[in-house]
Amino acid sequence: MSDLSAFSLQGITKEFPGVRALEDASLKVRPGEVHGLVGENGAGKSTVIKVLAGIYRPEAGNITIGTQTLSPATPESVHAAGVRFIHQELHLVPHFTITESVFLGQERVGRFGLDTAGMRADAEAFLRDMLGVTLPGNRLIRDLGTAERKLVQIARALIDGAAKVVVFDEPTAPLASDEVDTVMRAIRRLKEQGIAILYVSHYLSEITDICDRVTVFRQGKTVGVFDDITDASGSDLVYAMVGRDIADMFPKKGTRQTGTGFAIDGLSDGKTFEGISISVGKGEILGIAGLIGSGREELIDTIYGLTKAGSGSFTFEGQPLQIKSAAQAVRAGIVLVPRDRRHDGLVLPMTVAENTTLATLERNATFGLENRRAVSNSTEAQIKALDIRPPNPNAVTRLLSGGNQQKVVLARWMAKSARVFIFDEPTVGVDVGAKAEIYQLIEDLAAGGACVIVSSSDPVELQGVCDRIAVMMRGAIIAELPTEGLSVDTLVAATTGAVDARELADAS
Amino acid sequence: MQADPTRKRGVTDLVGSLPLIIFACVLIYISFNAPNFLTLRNLELILMQSLPVVLVCAGLGAVVMAGGDDVVSGGIDLSIPATAVLSAGITAVMLSQGWPLAICAGVALLACLSVGLLNAALVTRIGMTPLLTTLAMFVAVVGVNNVITSSRRIDVDHPWIVALRAQEIAGVPLGIIAVALVVAAIYFALHRTRWGLNLQAAGGSRDAAEISGLPVSRLFGQSFVLASGTGYICGFFVLARGSGSSPGVQDNLMLEMVLATFLGAAFSTRRVVTMWGAVLGAVLVAAISIGFKSIGVNVFWTGLIKGSLIVIVVALSALAQRGR
Numbered sequence: 131m132s133d134l135s136a137f138s139l140q141g142i143t144k145e146f147p148g149v150r151a152l153e154d155a156s157l158k159v160r161p162g163e164v165h166g167l168v169g170e171n172g173a174g175k176s177t178v179i180k181v182l183a184g185i186y187r188p189e190a191g192n193i194t195i196g197t198q199t200l201s202p203a204t205p206e207s208v209h210a211a212g213v214r215f216i217h218q219e220l221h222l223v224p225h226f227t228i229t230e231s232v233f234l235g236q237e238r239v240g241r242f243g244l245d246t247a248g249m250r251a252d253a254e255a256f257l258r259d260m261l262g263v264t265l266p267g268n269r270l271i272r273d274l275g276t277a278e279r280k281l282v283q284i285a286r287a288l289i290d291g292a293a294k295v296v297v298f299d300e301p302t303a304p305l306a307s308d309e310v311d312t313v314m315r316a317i318r319r320l321k322e323q324g325i326a327i328l329y330v331s332h333y334l335s336e337i338t339d340i341c342d343r344v345t346v347f348r349q350g351k352t353v354g355v356f357d358d359i360t361d362a363s364g365s366d367l368v369y370a371m372v373g374r375d376i377a378d379m380f381p382k383k384g385t386r387q388t389g390t391g392f393a394i395d396g397l398s399d400g401k402t403f404e405g406i407s408i409s410v411g412k413g414e415i416l417g418i419a420g421l422i423g424s425g426r427e428e429l430i431d432t433i434y435g436l437t438k439a440g441s442g443s444f445t446f447e448g449q450p451l452q453i454k455s456a457a458q459a460v461r462a463g464i465v466l467v468p469r470d471r472r473h474d475g476l477v478l479p480m481t482v483a484e485n486t487t488l489a490t491l492e493r494n495a496t497f498g499l500e501n502r503r504a505v506s507n508s509t510e511a512q513i514k515a516l517d518i519r520p521p522n523p524n525a526v527t528r529l530l531s532g533g534n535q536q537k538v539v540l541a542r543w544m545a546k547s548a549r550v551f552i553f554d555e556p557t558v559g560v561d562v563g564a565k566a567e568i569y570q571l572i573e574d575l576a577a578g579g580a581c582v583i584v585s586s587s588d589p590v591e592l593q594g595v596c597d598r599i600a601v602m603m604r605g606a607i608i609a610e611l612p613t614e615g616l617s618v619d620t621l622v623a624a625t626t627g628a629v630d631a632r633e634l635a636d637a638s
Numbered sequence: 639m640q641a642d643p644t645r646k647r648g649v650t651d652l653v654g655s656l657p658l659i660i661f662a663c664v665l666i667y668i669s670f671n672a673p674n675f676l677t678l679r680n681l682e683l684i685l686m687q688s689l690p691v692v693l694v695c696a697g698l699g700a701v702v703m704a705g706g707d708d709v710v711s712g713g714i715d716l717s718i719p720a721t722a723v724l725s726a727g728i729t730a731v732m733l734s735q736g737w738p739l740a741i742c743a744g745v746a747l748l749a750c751l752s753v754g755l756l757n758a759a760l761v762t763r764i765g766m767t768p769l770l771t772t773l774a775m776f777v778a779v780v781g782v783n784n785v786i787t788s789s790r791r792i793d794v795d796h797p798w799i800v801a802l803r804a805q806e807i808a809g810v811p812l813g814i815i816a817v818a819l820v821v822a823a824i825y826f827a828l829h830r831t832r833w834g835l836n837l838q839a840a841g842g843s844r845d846a847a848e849i850s851g852l853p854v855s856r857l858f859g860q861s862f863v864l865a866s867g868t869g870y871i872c873g874f875f876v877l878a879r880g881s882g883s884s885p886g887v888q889d890n891l892m893l894e895m896v897l898a899t900f901l902g903a904a905f906s907t908r909r910v911v912t913m914w915g916a917v918l919g920a921v922l923v924a925a926i927s928i929g930f931k932s933i934g935v936n937v938f939w940t941g942l943i944k945g946s947l948i949v950i951v952v953a954l955s956a957l958a959q960r961g962r
Contacts, residue, residue: 217849221845230835230839231846234836235836237832243826
């Protein structure tokens with residue numbers, strides 16, 4: 131029996147220029163089981179899904195679905211073999227009805243045009259019998275909750291009745307916690323009908339809750355297959371995911387004086403997070419951890435005034451601050467090194483000097499005209515201080531490496547003598563050597579008395595750089611953990627909900 | 639956590655139907671001041687007058703449905719009125735040179751469809767914004783038409799064209815019946831076939847349509863060709879209404895087309911541009927134009943009033959969109 135598989139990927143190797151995304155990876159899912167797939171960002175989960183979907187063609191390996199081996203697998207042949215994908219994004223037409231959305235691209239035609247009545251009856255019956263919700267087929271998508279939209283998306287993939295394997299990619303990421311149950315119930319019902327399910331998620335609590343077996347990926351390899359998943363399996367999974375080889379690239383944390391600095395009280399945006407209160411002292415580095423969908427990115431945008439806060443207040447050294455726009459934030463001395471610096475942080479066709487002095491033009495200008503010499507002098511000083519390579523103020527920013535681009539963003543804000551630095555994913559797309567330099571810079575800023583906030587999806591980075599880490603989940607801060615004595619495993623466990631973070635905080 | 643969704647919906651609905659309320663008020667005001675306005679005779683006149691606008695609105699409706707109703711980045715085709723006068727111009731010139739109507743109509747059809755295909759190629763292949771592309775196309779096509787007609791009036795008295803204006807079948811003007819049939823055919827194609835529903839999906843959410851495997855660009859391109867087709871047919875009604883081709887018709891046609899199509903969204907329960915909405919909008923706009931004339935509003939003021947109405951209608955549609 132155990133040799134039977136709904137689908138299996140064996141010995142898959144997939145290379146991209148310069149990177150081996152998958153190396154001899156395998157994944158086997160049995161009929162009628164819910165199989166979890168976990169791994170950190172970059173572990174190869176999405177690559178393996180795209181290999182299964184026939185989007186990527188692997189360099190080596192076999193793809194078997196049911197009893198047929200597909201070589202090569204194409205999106206059409208995979209679909210014909212009964213594999214369906216539920217994408218993370220909810221792509222639906224807002225002003226379409228449930229019926230129209232379920233049958234989008236696979237409409238049925240009767241004698242007088244579309245068979246609306248028949249399609250509606252089938253869509254309603256499918257949602258009721260297979261997914262366990264009663265919804266009128268003529269309701270518009272924009273009047274549905276997020277969980278209901280997810281179910282419509284699932285119904286669209288499965289309505290033809292030919293599905294044997296369903297791949298869920300982060301199905302609960304956009305959902306609030308009470309909505310998760312609705313989707314979980316639907317997945318259980320699908321399993322009862324003998325459909326094999328591959329469940330990909332960052333939320334380990336969901337994985338241990340719903341999965342029968344779990345495969346763990348790390349750095350493109352299958353590092354473990356767990357057969358008996360119970361609620362207690364979370365820590366084993368984390369151990370397998372994180373591994374033990376963390377390079378020693380973090381600076382020594384200096385001892386610093388911390389004073390009252392920047393504080394946020396009761397901040398809400400009315401949608402993605404609520405009641406956030408954090409404070410970061412002068413000379414302190416506060417980390418913010420949280421999965422995609424935890425409200426972390428939205429929180430950072432709101433602190434910087436990019437999106438409007440619904441309620442809440444900001445203070446610096448006890449004095450209230452008004453932050454309604456990014457310009458106000460900068461004037462208050464709060465600066466952001468954005469996550470997508472290529473789009474948000476830099477004017478790429480401009481030179482290093484021009485980028486560095488964008489925020490301080492008024493200082494380098496005489497009667498409104500730019501003083502080129504002053505610009506050049508201040509830039510050269512910054513280039514030296516930050517070790518930007520090449521050390522040429524007239525180099526075009528686009529041609530710099532990721533790490534050096536990051537330094538240019540920093541140089542601009544340092545020229546502005548900011549007091550609060552917010553780093554959003556500071557090392558995404560940055561090579562290992564530059565990473566260490568950026569960590570050193572962050573450490574230096576704090577040592578110089580600045581308040582630093584680092585928001586990151588990399589637990590190793592947070593543990594290594596920060597003094598304290600606030601963990602966000604589903605729009606709230608569920609714990610604040612001091613990093614001293616905190617293991618990366620514990621942090622990942624708290625971020626993914628594998629352990630109750632409140633208990634952790636109490637214990638430490 | 640959020641504002642009460644039903645109340646928010648209520649406000650959005652109110653904003654969505656405001657254009658209709660404004661129009662209703664204007665019409666009521668007119669009917670009080672022009673006693674003959676609400677007679678059957680006058681309603682027939684309004685319908686006859688609205689026929690060219692109805693046709694181009696049906697075309698624009700299709701493009702907006704396929705490209706999305708964002709006025710700046712979504713689907714829009716401003717060149718349809720120019721296509722209509724091109725169709726009228728070619729037919730008028732060739733008729734005056736003694737060619738049979740079938741040949742004239744055939745040449746005009748080729749010219750109009752190539753405008754539609756060119757629009758489609760520029761927007762979907764090269765990726766230009768529909769607003770700018772079709773505005774440029776409008777200017778260019780009007781220019782071509784000016785060359786063809788030497789920018790002068792050409793009378794047309796071909797019996798078939800005259801019939802569109804004067805012939806009646808069982809008491810109903812032939813023109814109204816013909817346009818009703820064309821509109822019914824386009825309605826069926828857009829709202830009752832797989833193709834039409836897919837086209838609406840492409841405009842409703844490009845991502846959703848693409849992920850469902852729909853050929854979004856091709857559908858969008860096809861809507862431009864359909865639109866040029868409605869412009870082509872409209873050309874004959876322009877000839878019939880004006881007893882020939884005369885320069886300058888396109889400007890008013892364009893104004894009324896944009897106004898009517900976006901006004902039409904207020905008729906739809908989903909608050910989106912639909913075929914019926916666009917057609918009803920066209921009739922309403924014709925009613926207002928005739929109404930203004932019958933209460934003696936200065937022609938120069940009519941332009942200002944129509945312009946303001948466009949701004950209000952489009953602004954309200956943007957507001958209603960933000961609310962959802």
